Amino acid sequence: MSPEDETLQAMLLELAPDDAARAQLLEAHRQLEKDLLRLADPAPPPDFLHQVMTRVATEPAPMTRADVRSAIVIIGVTVSLAVGAILAGGDPSGTFGLLVASLVLKLREGVVAVGSGLSALWTTAAMPTVVVLSAMLAAALAAFRRALQPSAAKVVS
Amino acid sequence: MAPEATHPWVDDVRRARRGDADAFAALVRSLQRQVYGLCMRLLRTDAEAAEVAQETFLRAYQHLERYDETRPFDLWVLTIARNLCLDLLRRRNKVKTEDVADHTHALPSQEPSLEEGAIARQERRSLEEAMATLSVGDREVLALYYVQKRTTKEIAEVMNVAPGTIMARLFRAREKLRLRMTDAQKGAA
Numbered sequence: 623m624s625p626e627d628e629t630l631q632a633m634l635l636e637l638a639p640d641d642a643a644r645a646q647l648l649e650a651h652r653q654l655e656k657d658l659l660r661l662a663d664p665a666p667p668p669d670f671l672h673q674v675m676t677r678v679a680t681e682p683a684p685m686t687r688a689d690v691r692s693a694i695v696i697i698g699v700t701v702s703l704a705v706g707a708i709l710a711g712g713d714p715s716g717t718f719g720l721l722v723a724s725l726v727l728k729l730r731e732g733v734v735a736v737g738s739g740l741s742a743l744w745t746t747a748a749m750p751t752v753v754v755l756s757a758m759l760a761a762a763l764a765a766f767r768r769a770l771q772p773s774a775a776k777v778v779s
Numbered sequence: 780m781a782p783e784a785t786h787p788w789v790d791d792v793r794r795a796r797r798g799d800a801d802a803f804a805a806l807v808r809s810l811q812r813q814v815y816g817l818c819m820r821l822l823r824t825d826a827e828a829a830e831v832a833q834e835t836f837l838r839a840y841q842h843l844e845r846y847d848e849t850r851p852f853d854l855w856v857l858t859i860a861r862n863l864c865l866d867l868l869r870r871r872n873k874v875k876t877e878d879v880a881d882h883t884h885a886l887p888s889q890e891p892s893l894e895e896g897a898i899a900r901q902e903r904r905s906l907e908e909a910m911a912t913l914s915v916g917d918r919e920v921l922a923l924y925y926v927q928k929r930t931t932k933e934i935a936e937v938m939n940v941a942p943g944t945i946m947a948r949l950f951r952a953r954e955k956l957r958l959r960m961t962d963a964q965k966g967a968a
Contacts, residue, residue, distance in 0.1 A: 626943045630950055637954065651953050654960075657906050658925035658953075663816025667829055670815065674807050674836045675800065681837060 788852040796843050807836050810853055813927055814860045820922040821864040821915055831867060835860040850936075857937050861919070868915060909959040917952035924949055 638644040667673075708718055743751050788809070794802035814835055818828035839846075839856050846855055910918055923929045923937060924945075931949075935942035 624943070626946050629947045633947065633950060633954075650957055651950075654953055654957055655925065657902065658921060659928075660903065661906070661926045663812050663926055664819050666811050666815035666832060667825075670811055670829065670832070671804060671807055673829075674811075674833050675804055677833060677837050678800070678803065678840045681841075 786848075786851055789848055792843065792846060792848065792852055795840070803840055806839075806852070810856055811836075813853065814856060816926065817857060817860050817919075817922060818864055820910075820918050820926070821861070822867065823911060827867065831863045832860065834863055838863070851933070854933055854936050857923075858939070861937055865915070905960065905963060906956075909956055909963055912959050913952060913955055916948070917955055920945065920948045921952050921956070 634644060634647070638647045707721070788806055791802040791806050795806060811832070815828055815832040818832045818835070819825070822828050822831060835856060838859050846852065910921065913921070919938065920934060923934045924931070929937070931945035932942050934945050938945075940948075
């Protein structure tokens with residue numbers, strides 16, 4: 623006898639100790655079961671489906687846990703790097719301004735250097751440069767387009 | 780490779796995940812009566828049942844990615860409905876149902892009314908009224924087993940309890956119902 627059957631037997635014995643009472647109780651339960659089986663679920667309101675689909679269309683999906691985790695990681699890494707850069711520069715209050723100014727100057731020098739390089743490249747090999755840049759642009763656009771399409775694995779999960 | 784389609788709703792679920800509204804509408808159509816029925820039995824009011832049933836489908840849609848295709852979709856949705864109903868009952872301190880308004884008129888039976896007539900309708904009404912006085916847990920287990928014809932395993936999954944406890948819960952709920960009906964008959968006599 624399974625533990626569940628034992629529990630049921632114990633409950634039955636407690637409610638109806640003698641055979642006649644037990645038979646009467648079981649018969650009452652059988653009758654009740656017959657009546658219960660006749661019950662049915664009520665139909666929802668006629669516009670129920672419409673209401674659900676309207677809400678589905680208008681209410682945005684909440685952020686998933688993965689989205690929240692990614693956002694926290696990105697913010698955390700960014701803030702850590704910024705704080706690290708400031709602290710690595712020594713006294714934060716005194717050297718931060720100098721650090722920013724030197725970065726701007728280095729950036730400007732870099733832009734000028736890249737410009738000079740491109741200019742020299744254009745005067746010596748214009749056609750190959752155009753071909754290479756066009757190919758790189760086309761490859762980048764194709765990769766971007768592919769990344770935007772949902773993959774079957776993502777959809778099925 | 781995608782898993783085998785083991786349940787009839789798997790294709791619709793996959794299409795709904797890709798944003799196909801028609802597929803999700805088909806899922807709602809096939810489950811709306813069960814979900815609304817369970818909400819109605821637990822909450823006992825039309826407006827609340829409709830609101831929670833709508834919310835159930837909305838949550839299901841928004842979290843379709845979390846649904847495990849190896850499990851029956853209807854049980855997953857019923858579990859969401861049950862949890863929302865219990866949340867609402869807890870919020871409104873309605874776990875004890877004795878003072879809840881009578882809405883048994885909205886709960887139909889399967890018998891054709893012409894065949895059994897007014898007496899059958901009165902018996903059903905008495906049964907519904909007695910059921911309404913039971914606890915949420917008792918109503919739930921009776922509704923899932925007798926009205927929705929769920930197996931004990933399915934009920935255990937929806938209620939998040941051990942399958943071996945369902946028959947005992949059913950017996951207890953039936954016994955309480957029998958006593959309530961006996962009391963009601965004595966009161967009427």
